[in-house]
Amino acid sequence: MAIIIGIDALDPEYAQAFNCKNLMQAHFGKTDISGFSEPRTVVLWSSFLAGKNLEKEILALGDREMWNFSLKPEQTFLAKFPKRIVVDVPGFAYSKEQHLLERSQLKKFFSKEISVEEFDRPILEYHRGIKQRFLQDLEKDFDLLFYYFNAADVIGHVSFGNKAKMRLIYNDLDELAGRAAAKQHKMLILSDHGMKAVGNFGDHASGYGFWSTSFEAGLHRPKITSLRSFIEKEML
Numbered sequence: 001m002a003i004i005i006g007i008d009a010l011d012p013e014y015a016q017a018f019n020c021k022n023l024m025q026a027h028f029g030k031t032d033i034s035g036f037s038e039p040r041t042v043v044l045w046s047s048f049l050a051g052k053n054l055e056k057e058i059l060a061l062g063d064r065e066m067w068n069f070s071l072k073p074e075q076t077f078l079a080k081f082p083k084r085i086v087v088d089v090p091g092f093a094y095s096k097e098q099h100l101l102e103r104s105q106l107k108k109f110f111s112k113e114i115s116v117e118e119f120d121r122p123i124l125e126y127h128r129g130i131k132q133r134f135l136q137d138l139e140k141d142f143d144l145l146f147y148y149f150n151a152a153d154v155i156g157h158v159s160f161g162n163k164a165k166m167r168l169i170y171n172d173l174d175e176l177a178g179r180a181a182a183k184q185h186k187m188l189i190l191s192d193h194g195m196k197a198v199g200n201f202g203d204h205a206s207g208y209g210f211w212s213t214s215f216e217a218g219l220h221r222p223k224i225t226s227l228r229s230f231i232e233k234e235m236l
């Protein structure tokens, strides 16, 4: 049994600053995403799943269509795990409805139609729902449990410079990782890219993401596209 927790825009600097031991697990480091022209969420998660750089292919779809991109299990490492639960992962099983809501929330916030509290509310509500499902699914029998959480990214876009708030988000994710770690399955925690503060706001950081494993993996600074073969070798 294996677990992958995908956390969008989890930044290693904050994970360390906020002492998130469960997110950092026994082994951790940065991934290498320097092969990508920009740190785009759907491109990175899709490329992780497929084990190859899909940037060109996905960008050719255009900005709007990009989020509809969806891989078949046979194109990914998921096919190796017959009994799998995969929830919300961009490029495979993303909730389009929620994504559209987030885009419209961002637009409203940056045009000053809504306050930061009004921005956060539906994002946190969605996060709590997914977390609850994750905790229930942890109790099930599976080959692979792969959940994706995006609150650190979405909340980060409007509040990454607000350390007190980001600490709460990271602590919540850390608690969730701790509950998963207690199951003692092989676990990989992965983020697609880092985040950097721009005043109170936040922007995707280039060049690196974050990984951690519950087991010795010898990963050092892996390319995100090399993790597919790693998972097929070490986590099956």
Ligand SMILES: [Zn+2]
Binding pocket: 008, 009, 040, 041, 042, 153, 192, 193
């Ligand atoms: Zn992202």
